[in-house]
Amino acid sequence: MTFHPQPQAGQPKPWAFPAPERGALDNGLTVLHCHRPGQQVVAVEVLLDAPLEAEPAGLDGVATIMARALSEGTDKHSAEEFAAELERCGATLDAHADHPGVRVSLEVPASRLPKALGLLAEALRAPAFADAEVGRLVRNRLDEIPHELANPQRRAAKELSKELFPAALRMSRPRQGTEETVARIDAAAVRAFYDAHVRPATATAVVVGDLTGTDLAAVLAETLGSWTGGTGEAFPVSPVTADDTGRVVIVDRPGAVQTQLLIGRIGGDRHDRVWPAQVLGTYCLGGTLTSRLDRVLREEKGYTYGVRAFGQVLRSTADGTGASMLAISGSVDTPNTGPALEDLWKVLRTLAEGGLTDAERDVAVQNLVGVAPLKFETAAAVASTLADQVEQELPDDFQAQLYARLADTGTVEATSAVVNAFPGDRLVTVLVGDAGQIAEPVRALGIGAVTVVAN
Template sequence: MDFHPQPKPGTASPWAFPAPERGKLPNGLTVLRCHRPGQQVVAVEVSLAAPLEAEPQGLDGVATIMARAFSEGTDKLSAEDFTAELERCGATLDAHADHPGVRLSLEVPASRLTRALGLLADALRAPAFPEGEVERLVRNRLDEIPHELANPARRAAMALSAELFPADSRMSRPRQGTQETVERIDAAAVRAFYEAHVRPATATAVVVGDFTGVDLDHALAETLGAWSGTAAEPRPVPPITADDTGRVVIVDRPGAVQTQLLLGRIGADRHDRVWPAQVLGTYCLGGTLTSRLDRVLREEKGYTYGVRAFGQVLRSGPPSPAGPGEGAAMLAISGSVDTASTGPALKDLWQVLHTLAAEGLTESERDVAVQNLVGVAPLKYETAAAVAGTLADQVEQHLPDDYQAWLYERLAETGTVEATAAVVNAFPADRLVTVLVGDAAQIEEPVKALGIGEVTVIPS
């Protein structure tokens, strides 16, 4: 029997993260553009310097309501007409608020880019913020809060933030506000927040896609370039402080058949030279199905469907002559186990951390992590939206435009010893705040017996 010859792999093409072209419009808006041939769906990300810590006292969530209200009409179009115009362009417009600021994300076919940019510009230039629509958005947000509190993973994240950060820190409270604060938000509060913080001079637009046949300079000038506003002094960036003394908080859920685990602390962000090694080591610890945590807790013991370790940047301040700005990342381990296995699972998790500190990572673990993190990068950034999102992240974190390319180079160069040291320092067994959402009556005593810190039980 004759078989067709087995295909042979071709020569890998060199790849690097796309380098943007940086410029500025006359109104002060910073623009990063990146021509990506073949990407007929153009992605636009607009970063606004309206961080959560700028929200007025007692109005947590006003940034989120403002972000959602950008698509609820302008001085030219009602909410319904604005949505209809977006649909005619084949465009989508999303917005959200987070600690660094507010982000608007637009995707549109390149052939309709100018029209969609005009709608985006109108939303930024003259949002209507109609009272009825803002009231509806507030009601929607209030409806979401009970569902978030009922979700064990979300509840664990709220408890960890409240435990780590001082009570007067915005980071200690839910990003999108609480029932008490959201109830106070009205159209006047949204308008006041917009007028205080939204202006082109402190905003950045990232545009990525195939610009063949598109006069991008003209399109930007006619749309986002028509947005006007005053200049503003840079906001002072308060330092990030956290208490990562090893302790356990149990959020009591009587009758729960599972326990949600979340262990965390604050560590280095992307401005720290240790970040690439920390990323690599964290991936080896809990970044995939073959990581150490999954190998022990999932494959060997059968406690869980999966446990993950990760680092998430919370906020980075602008660099100063003395060094990088104030910033931090949340370093965490997350997963869920059945209630009866809570104590044994935590014991084995701590044993994984102790073994890692004593023996280090293996060369094989390091090699697999590099292949998975660096080797898949060309696929990860196939779409314009993925490139635009990463560039916008760099803007918000005050990183250079070539940061992502530098990061991949460093990941490929990082050795096993360096990665081991970084992950051991990132997850010291005695400096982790542990949050457990589960049945306190069943898990409190087994957890106390582990001796991993003082145990406190709070209501759900």
């Protein structure tokens, strides 16, 4: 019997996060583009300087309604016609609002890029904001809110933001508004917000994909270059402040068989020099199935299907006024809520006393750095990360340098960063569960004053 020779692995090719090329259109729009051969689905991200903090008092959620309404009709097409034109291009167009601003995302086959960019430009240049369409979006949003409040994870996130941030700070309130504020939004309010904050001079477009045979400069000039608007400065945002005094808030849900936990505080943003070490240390703590938290709470004790630790940038600014959310999230069965929290705090103490091991550090580097080429296989992943860098006022080579810094970070440095990120006495704990069963066991732990609030 003759066997074919066993295939052998080839030599690994060097990889680095792609560097974009920068430019600008005559209307002031900043453009970053990145040619990615073989990526036949082109991704476009447009960043609008319309942060949630810019929403008028009492109209929380207007940025979200505006973002959703951008594709609901223009001066040339009704909502149905605009959707049909996108479908003919094989394109998808989405938009969402967050603390840094509004992000508009387009994906389209490379062969249809000019047509799709024309539709994107139309949505940005002349959205209709028809009364009927805005009214429908408002009603949809009002329908979503009860479902979000019924979701334990969403409810915990809402309560943590309310606890951490002062009431005057926009970050203390739901990103997409409350029932009271959304109900006040109409087409006039959406138009006013658009007129005040959406203009090419303060916007950035990121284009990533296979641009072979595409005169991108000419296409952009004909499409996004037709978008006009006045000049303006970036919207000034307030410094992020928070109170992370150790305490516990229980959102009471009588009869709940599980307790949703969210433990958090505020840390520095990606401009902080310890960010790479913090990423590495946090991954060792709770970034994967083999992390410290999962090993104890899931594998040894069987309290949960999984617990994760993470750092999420809320707003990142070069002047140091930004912040990230450092958090631990998961769910445990109700009777074991107290023991699970006790063991979680024990993991944090053990980490501070004994530190991470070299093996933990090596696995984390392998997982974070080694899989990066797979993570950024698609144009959309690259475009989103480049847009994040622009939004967070980071240099264009930040992601590439981050991987190099992660690989160079030692065990001691990663330990110090994660211990400082999650100090046991400076964590706000939110529990969504049956207060009647969990309140007393949690009080007995001594991890902070316990307050019970209604669901």
